[in-house]
Amino acid sequence: MLPQLGAPGVSAHEVTKQTGFSVIYGPVRAKDIKDFLDSGFKVTEEMRTVKFTMWDRLVLTPVELVAAAKSSLMIFGVLFLINLFAARPFGLADFIAYTGAVVTGTVITPLLLPLIPGRAFAWKGWLMGLLWTLGFIWLSGWFVPGFLLLAIGYLLVLPSLSAFLAMNFTGSSTYTSFSGVIKEMKIAVPLIALSSVAGIVLLLIKSLSA
Amino acid sequence: MKHKYLKNVATLRLSAEKCIGCGKCVEVCPHGVFSMNEKKAKIEDKDRCMECGACAKNCLVKAINVDAGVGCASAVIMGWITGSEPSCDCSSGGECC
Numbered sequence: 001m002l003p004q005l006g007a008p009g010v011s012a013h014e015v016t017k018q019t020g021f022s023v024i025y026g027p028v029r030a031k032d033i034k035d036f037l038d039s040g041f042k043v044t045e046e047m048r049t050v051k052f053t054m055w056d057r058l059v060l061t062p063v064e065l066v067a068a069a070k071s072s073l074m075i076f077g078v079l080f081l082i083n084l085f086a087a088r089p090f091g092l093a094d095f096i097a098y099t100g101a102v103v104t105g106t107v108i109t110p111l112l113l114p115l116i117p118g119r120a121f122a123w124k125g126w127l128m129g130l131l132w133t134l135g136f137i138w139l140s141g142w143f144v145p146g147f148l149l150l151a152i153g154y155l156l157v158l159p160s161l162s163a164f165l166a167m168n169f170t171g172s173s174t175y176t177s178f179s180g181v182i183k184e185m186k187i188a189v190p191l192i193a194l195s196s197v198a199g200i201v202l203l204l205i206k207s208l209s210a
Numbered sequence: 211m212k213h214k215y216l217k218n219v220a221t222l223r224l225s226a227e228k229c230i231g232c233g234k235c236v237e238v239c240p241h242g243v244f245s246m247n248e249k250k251a252k253i254e255d256k257d258r259c260m261e262c263g264a265c266a267k268n269c270l271v272k273a274i275n276v277d278a279g280v281g282c283a284s285a286v287i288m289g290w291i292t293g294s295e296p297s298c299d300c301s302s303g304g305e306c307c
Binding site: 004005007008009010011012013025028043045048049050052113114119120121167168170171173174175176177178179180181182183184185 | 212213214215216217219220221234237238239240241242258259260261262263264267268270277278279280281282283284285286287296298
C-alpha cells in the first residue's frame with residue numbers, strides 16, 4: 001500500500017512485474033488512512049484530490065520569506081555603502097516600502113492567491129506589489145514633483161520584486177505545471193529584469209543627486 | 211475557491227485507441243483530470259493537469275503522454291543557471307526549493 005502522491009515516482013505495474021507485489025494507492029492525506037482501511041480500500045474523490053487551502057499556503061510562506069530576508073541583508077549592505085555618498089540617504093521610509101513589497105510577494109500574495117485576478121503567479125504578485133507601492137507612495141506624499149523620480153523608481157522596482165517572489169511560490173503550490181511555469185517565466189523574467197534595472201537607475205539618480 | 215493555472219499549456223495527451231479502461235489514471239491523478247466514460251479514460255479538464263506524470267507512469271499500455279516536470283520557478287532558474295534539468299532535488303547542496 002502506497003500513498004497516492006507516490007505515484008509520480010512509482011510505476012505500479014512495473015513493481016508487480018519485478019517483485020510480484022501488487023500496489024494499492026491509498027488516499028492523498030494520512031488522516032484519511034483509517035477511513036480508507038475501514039471501507040475496504042475505498043477512496044472517495046475527495047480523498048484522491050490535492051487541495052491548497054489558505055492554511056496550507058500560510059504554513060509554506062516562511063520558506064520564501066526567510067530566503068528573501070537573507071538576500072535582503074546583502075541589499076541593505078549595498079544601500080549602507082550608497083548612503084555614505086548619498087545626497088538623499090535611504091532611510092526608514094525606504095526600508096518600510098521595501099519590506100512591504102517583500103511581505104506582499106512572499107506572504108500576502110500566497111495567502112490571497114485564488115482571490116487575486118489573473119492566473120500567472122508573477123502577475124498576481126506584481127498586481128499586489130503595485131497596490132502596496134501606490135498606497136505607500138500616496139501615504140508618504142511622494143506624488144509631488146520633488147519626489148517623482150523616487151516614486152517612479154519604486155513603482156518600477158517594488159512591484160517587480162513582489163512579482164519575482166510570488167513567482168517563486170509556484171514551487172510551493174500544488175497545481176502549477178512545468179509547461180505553465182516555463183511559459184509564465186519566459187514572459188515575466190525579462191519584464192521583471194527590465195523594470196527593476198530601470199527603477200534602480202532612477203532611485204540611484206535620485207539618491208545621489210537629490 | 212478553486213485554483214486555476216494557465217490555460218492550454220499542459221502537454222498531457224491520451225490515446226483513446228490504446229486505452230484499455232483500467233482506470234489507473236483516474237486513481238492516481240491528484241487533480242481529477244481524468245474520468246471514465248464507456249470503459250475508456252477521458253480527459254475531463256486538461257487545464258487542471260500539473261504534469262506530475264503519475265498517470266503516464268502508471269499506464270499499463272502507455273496510452274498517456276506528458277512532459278512531466280516540476281512546476282517550480284526556482285527549480286527552472288537553477289536549471290537555466292546550471293544547464294541541468296530543473297528538479298526539486300535538494301541533495302546537490304544547492305538552494306532548496
